[in-house]
Amino acid sequence: MSFTYKKTKLFRRSRVLWGSLDRWRPRLVFWAGALAIGVVSVGFAKMADWAQHVFTGLTTGGSWNFLLPLVLAPAGFTLSAWLAMRYFPNAQGSGIPQAIAARHLPREEDRGRLLSLKLAFGKILLTILGLLGGGSIGREGPTVQVGASIMLQAxxxxxxxxxxxxxxxxxxxGIAAAFNTPLAGIVFAIEEMGRTYEARTNGLVLTAVILSGLAAIALIGNYTYFGMTEEVVRTTRDWMMIVTCGVAGGILGAGFSAAALHLTLRIRRWTQVDRMRRALLLAAGCGLATAVIGIxxxxxTFGTGYEQARGAIEGEAVSPLFFAGKLASTFLAMISGIPGGIFAPSLAVGAGLGSSIAVLFGTSIGLGAIFGMAGYFAGVVQAPMTAFVIILEMTGNHDNVIAIMAAAMLGYVTSRMISREPLYHGLSRNFIxxxxxINRAQQRNETEAR
Incomplete structure (x- = not known):
């Protein structure tokens, strides 16, 4: 009697245990997905660096090698655009607008068109191809779409x-692992992706950022993206430079954003007549113009602009008009239809702008680069908290927190006075x-079939 009772009690405990394991399964899958984002982000970064080194190696060294981009860029842009249209639709551009749009779509089928493992693979592959062609693109925006796709599949x-x-x-x-900036990842989720704070998601966001960050650190160690700088704002001229960097960055950022939104809409209408042929002609033309500017x-101006931005932060002088060439190349890559982000190129534009302003004021080039990045980046994405936090973490310049915040806020306010619509959210409306x-067309077909 006693043995039967103990056996029954043990069986009940086992059922409770197995039931708890079933309840733990979603958490385990979620954790595995977050770790996978960190691992994939590191692999993506390594491949992106390799692609840039290959392009640089091919286009330097020989007496005529500097002309090779005239072939590589148009060919790379055209091939990337064709593969995106043919095999990976909705992989074009940054990837952040797709993730924003997916959050607003209630149907699983609609979200699956924007976020999937197939699209994540295509995004990585085609971003690498774009860098092999010298495109002024980054991997950080694509990492957002990749991370969102992995987590949605999980x-x-x-x-x-x-x-x-x-x-x-x-x-x-994705943002946290791409830049090794965990705080920026959280702020980006709240300010740029969500635009409103949702308390019920804070645990998900924090856990995903921690696990992806741990995976990235385990593979490549802890690092500061642009290195460390100890420059500090001291003089009145420094503060005058900060104001100039913020306002000028906001004006340029707003111009970039407004022009991109307007021209993207015009291009979509223009390509409706003969979509594939016109899209490929556009990509080839943008690639050729990118090559001419780069030469x-x-x-x-080729690639992400990481080396130029880091050099400026470390005090190295860059061409006074580098920021203009980099901005033009980034704009061409964006409207060309190839997959690739604007995070790193925008930071390079801001660093070039700030360093040029610093030379005019006779102040520190390194400080100018940092404040230029804050002003211009906030002007482009209209997310000032993300801008100052991400730059603070990437440079380790904690002594200038208030100054970086001021530059970012000035860039944001100036940008909002010129262009009222944030870039990523404006682009996301196209996908929505x-x-x-598509849904209305399906409903019409179903109605007609009945």
Missing amino acids: ARWGGMAHARGLILAGSAA AFGGA AEAIR
Whole structure:
């Protein structure tokens, strides 16, 4: 009697245990997804660096090698645009607008068109191809789409609800792992991706950022993206430079954002007549113009612009008009239809702008580069908290917190006075509108079939 009772009690405890394991399964899948984002982000970064080194190696050294971009850039842009249209639709551009749009779409099928493992693979592959062609693109925006895709797939495998919160968590983990900036990942999720604070998702975002960051640190160690700088604001001229960097960065950022939104809409209408042919012609033309600009600037405007930005922060002088050439190259890459982000190139534009302003004021080039990045980046994305936090973490310049905040806020306010619509959210409306159009077409077909 006693043995039977103990056996029954043990069986009940086992059922409780197995039931708890079932409840733990979604958490385990979520944690695995966050770790995977960190691992993939590191691999993506290594491949991006390799692609830039290959392009640099091919286009330097020989007497005529500097002309090779005239072939590589148009060919790379055209091939990347064709592959994106043919095999990886919705992989074009940064990837952040796709993640934002997916959070606003209620249907799983619509989200799947913007975020999937297939698109994540294509995003990585085609961003690498764009860098091999000398495109002025970055990997950070694409990492957001990749991270959101991985986390959304983890939600499917783990049977988890709250898809919007998981997309937010995957996006934040992508930014955190790409730059090694965990705080910026969290702020980016709240300010740029969500635009409103959702308390129920804070645990998801924080956990995803921690795990992806740990995975990245385990693979490549802890580091500061642009290195460390100990420059400090001291004089009145320094503060005058900060104001100038913020206002000038906001004006340029707003111009870039407004022109991109306007021209993107015009291009979508222009390509509707003969979509594939016109899109490829546009990509080839943008690639050729990118090559011409790159040759004119001695190759400085090709790629992410990381080396130029880091050099400026460390006090190295850059060409006074580098920021203009880099801005033009980044704009061409954005409207060309190839996959690739604008985070790193925008920071390079800001660093070039700030260093040129610093030379005019006779102040520190390193400080000018930092404040130029804050002003211009905040002007482009209209997310001042993300701008100052991400730059603070990337430079380790904690002594200038207030000054960086001031430059970012000035850039944001100036940008908002010129262009009222944030870039990423404006671009996300195109994907939302396309999803609505597809759904209405399907409903019409179903109605006609009945």
